[in-house]
Amino acid sequence: MTQKEIENLRNTIKTASLKVISENIARMKKTSPNRPEIMQYFDEMANLFGQREKEIKELQDQGKKVIGYLCMFAPVELILAADAIPVRVGSGWYDPAKQGDKIVPVEVCPIVRSTIGTKMIGLSPFLEMSDVIINPPTCDGMTKLGEILSDQKSIWTLSAPRIKDDPQSLIFWKEEIKAMKKKIEGLTGVKITAKRLRAAIELRQKASLAFRRLQDVRKISPVIMGRDAMLVSQTITWDDTQRWTEKTMMLCDELERRVKQEEWACSPSNPRVMITGTPMFWPDNWKIPHLVEEAKPQGLIAADELCSGDRILYDPVGVDEWTGSDMLSAVAEKYLMASTCPCFTSADGNEDRINWLLDRIKEFKIDGVIYYTVRGCMLYAMEYARVKRILDKMNVPIYYLDTEYTREDVGQIKTRIEAFMEMLDTRVQLSRGTQP
């Protein structure tokens, strides 16, 4: 493609994306008329081409480095400790996937194809501004994505072992983290001292606290719609950590007040749905959350097991002694051992994800689970059988939904989701003795 063609494509898709972003927000506002005012901040941050892009550009002009990452294994604490800006660059845009099709087959994960396409047309401000991208080759797609992107961007691979709880795996992973620390120090010119690392860890711990408060509020009552909470959770992957924490704390204050006044965002008799599966990136891949919360009968997304949502900040870094070596061990272990990603298997049965789902179902009183995958993801698709078996035993309805980075199947998915929601609603009303 010529430069001109690329620019045209970029501008077209960017304009379309801005429309999608404001449409998404309008739809979320429509579902929840008494949406908290503080959500205004997150709506502004949701504009990926807006304020945050400007801020990062300014910081970069002042000499700060921008370190992008493609997956949640990147040690964000180390990036923050080196005074660099961490930003997640996995693509949530549907249209660039068609550009990616020119380079890799259509069977490849849509997120990978879309990221390639996004790079081709220079769509993502964060991807373009990244001085380097950390790529953990957690699946086949990610492994080769790193190679393809390396033609145009500096890529650092961060290998994660496939078995997460072997003693050997931990040794390997810790060495990878140490090597990554040196690379970050080399790029930024900042030595990650124990003091800096402690500050970064404590900053992220505060963010985890804000996040946990949000979860605790969602546990007990329908005081915030799932899409709003998902947007809040995902915003931290590009926002400034400290400001995000402050705003989220303010949101939690407001939500806790609403719990006392019993000001619900939707009816408490709505079926409570949990989405589990491959990540759902803003803005285009909000397809399924929209359909669930706008369905008739309406569902509430009470929790999710997505690395683009409730998994991001759930596990804190637990430091025993604030010495350099213990902090580094703590950071390394948090990313490897607490993860529920299916890219891992474990030496003793790999029940972490199942345990997490079961705990959520109990704590959040989940009525039904939507098991969502992007087409082509072997890892998530193959875990479905085990998860289904266990949820069937617990008599929790689970629905498998696989989709693509396209808008063309919205009609079809809508029908399927509405059927699932109707079934759930009937079950819920029957079990509570109320009328469906």
Added chain:
Amino acid sequence: MLAGLLIITIWIRDETRKISYLRTFVQVASLIGIFYLFSLTLWLSVVLIVIFAATIFLGRFFCGWICPFGLYMDFISQVRKTLRIGYWALPEWLNKNLHRLRYIIFVVILLPPILLFFLDPLYQQKWASALFLIGSFTPLTILLGPLEPLIVPWGETLGFSGLSLSYPYVRQVIVYSSGIFVSINVFLLIALTVASSFLVRRFWCRFCPTGISIGIVNHLPHFKWAPIMHLNKVEEKCTKCGICKRVCPLQVTEVYDQKGGDIATSMCMLCLRCAEMCPYEGCLKANFNGKTFFKSRNWLKK
């Protein structure tokens, strides 16, 4: 005492250290208690039996909360932490094999006095000597070594105004040495135990014979009811993050490995560091007779 407890619960803001400070407080209080215990004439054998029997029911609670030697080792660890020096974690296979050493130590200490007791026809009032651990039973006092407070209430070498300096196992080592070797052996003992627990947390505890009674009980299926103080894990809440395994001063892996329920281990000294540091509410609990007296909580709420 109450004032101290109040101070700790109110002043210490750091959620991940409250139980640790409380435990240090109890350890110091126990040390003072033991000092006064030493000023009474006691049937030392009874003290020994009480400790071993209590361990059957309370697990190694004595080790974590009362033993003065444990307090000294914790103090040395605190010095290390202040100097910002990292600890040395023993490889798992080595740690697990060290546990076996305590059975050997126990037998080596126990057998000679008992044999002498039966084989020595000249010693009168055998039962009296057994109760007070004197005569042919003197070597058994080595089992009471850990109970030595740093200052004992009677005059000896290194004494001052009716008190003397002391250290665990030193007086027993003196019994077995003579001449210049008294000083050498005492110095070596102190150096080795202090030096080793500087880098390896609670080094002596990993092969101290105190845990034997619960070690044996854990292997006897008919006595499963006996230990009434346990750690308990709720499997669903566990994310296998490994924090409990990493922060444990004794490198106990059973809390991490076992799949829920009461944790059976003969190494855990119930210091509750794992439960204190577990970030998932209600995952790890400390139970006494089925009732939870401490459980893991969201310590992010500092």
